[in-house]
Amino acid sequence: PECVPLWLDLLPALSGEDTTKSFFQELVNILLSYVCKSFRRSSKVLDFHHPHQLREGLEGFSLELPDQPENLEQLLVDCRDTLKYGVKTGHPRFFNQLSSGLDVIGLAGEWLTSTANTNMFTYEVSPVFILMEEILLKKMQEIVGWSEEEGDGVFCPGGTMSNLYSVLLARYHFFPEVKTKGMTALPRLILFTSAHVRITSIHVRSCLFILSINMGKMIPAELESSIITAKDQGCVPFYVNATAGTTVYGAFDPLNAIADICESHGLWLHVDAAWGGGLLMSNLHRVKLQGIERAWSVTWNPHKMMGAPLQCSAILVKKRGLLKDCNQMCAEYLFQTDKHYDTSYDTGDKTIQCGRHVDVFKLWLMWKAKGSEGFESQVNKCLENAEHLFDKLKQRPDFELVFKSKPEHSNVCFWYIPPGLRNMSPGPERNRRLHEVAPKIKAKMMEQGMAMIGYQPLGDKVNFFRCVFSNPATQTEDVDYLLEEIASLGHD
Numbered sequence: 001p002e003c004v005p006l007w008l009d010l011l012p013a014l015s016g017e018d019t020t021k022s023f024f025q026e027l028v029n030i031l032l033s034y035v036c037k038s039f040r041r042s043s044k045v046l047d048f049h050h051p052h053q054l055r056e057g058l059e060g061f062s063l064e065l066p067d068q069p070e071n072l073e074q075l076l077v078d079c080r081d082t083l084k085y086g087v088k089t090g091h092p093r094f095f096n097q098l099s100s101g102l103d104v105i106g107l108a109g110e111w112l113t114s115t116a117n118t119n120m121f122t123y124e125v126s127p128v129f130i131l132m133e134e135i136l137l138k139k140m141q142e143i144v145g146w147s148e149e150e151g152d153g154v155f156c157p158g159g160t161m162s163n164l165y166s167v168l169l170a171r172y173h174f175f176p177e178v179k180t181k182g183m184t185a186l187p188r189l190i191l192f193t194s195a196h197v198r199i200t201s202i203h204v205r206s207c208l209f210i211l212s213i214n215m216g217k218m219i220p221a222e223l224e225s226s227i228i229t230a231k232d233q234g235c236v237p238f239y240v241n242a243t244a245g246t247t248v249y250g251a252f253d254p255l256n257a258i259a260d261i262c263e264s265h266g267l268w269l270h271v272d273a274a275w276g277g278g279l280l281m282s283n284l285h286r287v288k289l290q291g292i293e294r295a296w297s298v299t300w301n302p303h304k305m306m307g308a309p310l311q312c313s314a315i316l317v318k319k320r321g322l323l324k325d326c327n328q329m330c331a332e333y334l335f336q337t338d339k340h341y342d343t344s345y346d347t348g349d350k351t352i353q354c355g356r357h358v359d360v361f362k363l364w365l366m367w368k369a370k371g372s373e374g375f376e377s378q379v380n381k382c383l384e385n386a387e388h389l390f391d392k393l394k395q396r397p398d399f400e401l402v403f404k405s406k407p408e409h410s411n412v413c414f415w416y417i418p419p420g421l422r423n424m425s426p427g428p429e430r431n432r433r434l435h436e437v438a439p440k441i442k443a444k445m446m447e448q449g450m451a452m453i454g455y456q457p458l459g460d461k462v463n464f465f466r467c468v469f470s471n472p473a474t475q476t477e478d479v480d481y482l483l484e485e486i487a488s489l490g491h492d
């Protein structure tokens, strides 16, 4: 019988080159077919199966791990099936997440990154990527509005990590003794953020002051009075997190007013622009982030509005050198000081990680391909789609907007009102029934697989849909399709 190759026949096996090439050519065919399908409106966004169905194995696709090696043909089938049962987040009708789209250049960058398979901690193992990171971060700092002398940063594994960096930096800036003496040497510190911001670190939560909001935005007067109250109680306010583009409403905090308060009380201002940062690329929309240049640190996730493949999140820091002073541990097995090159390029010692993925290359390559102008049109188009959806919703009696005002970002929040609820007066019973509508429609939508949108309750608002646009492949016809799909699935 013909011998089917196994992994041991691939490189580094002697004479493994041909087998390796044909394995990869087959794999590339599978990936290309997936890429093309992702953009085709006739293909499904997802082929949903419940966890127990996937665990049990579908059409021979088993997730269980064998003792004996599988042959390469079977591995290719596994690769195809993995994509088949996943979600096409690049599909023009995937509206479920802030990060969506499948940027072909970005994808090429990610393939190259995986092929290079190196680590961002030192210049000696990542010379090109380290310089690209320096150049790209500098560009982002310029766009934020910082001067030539200001600015530092690193790419981090996600926006929450970038935000965590900002808290560590602020704490170190005001209390450098924290590095040697720990938290017990410090007074009771307080940081401020608004409701609608999810803080995941327990260390941060314990000293958090949550401010109420108006239409998703921080209220500066409340911030100021809360700072005064905290001081009166013997606490030490030190940090304010303002948000440029909240996750659900896409709201922008009034950055200049918040910066004035931070300045007068001597507090660190961090702007979480993970979602809204992309609007800085647009001359039309960057006004929504006016005042961001006054921030001491900024989180900006190009994997959201700029469409870079996951993940790509930057923490930008105004004060140069602070990242290193705060986080440096001088591990001698990596950061020897007697190397023969400029060791300031061993940027790993600025971070709290050791190993660090190369997140920069895909974005660098995308920037080369599109130029800043390409990102600008991409962002503008996403906001035009949001406006189109908003206009359509205003005209339809079967939908209700959560806010009557035009969205600031590409988030559009709304309810579908089924016929049975249309004439009901507002009140707890209508709310109870309305709360059940979005989950039911979403479940049907996922089973059918032709589109995907998220929903959530928020504050006093029962479950509503949140449609977000960050995928440049989405056209107004997809927006119209989504509304028809919701209406037809929700018609009771």
Ligand code: ABU
Binding pocket: 096, 097, 098, 099, 159, 247
């Ligand atoms: N970092 C929050 C992302 C949430 C979302 O994509 O909906």
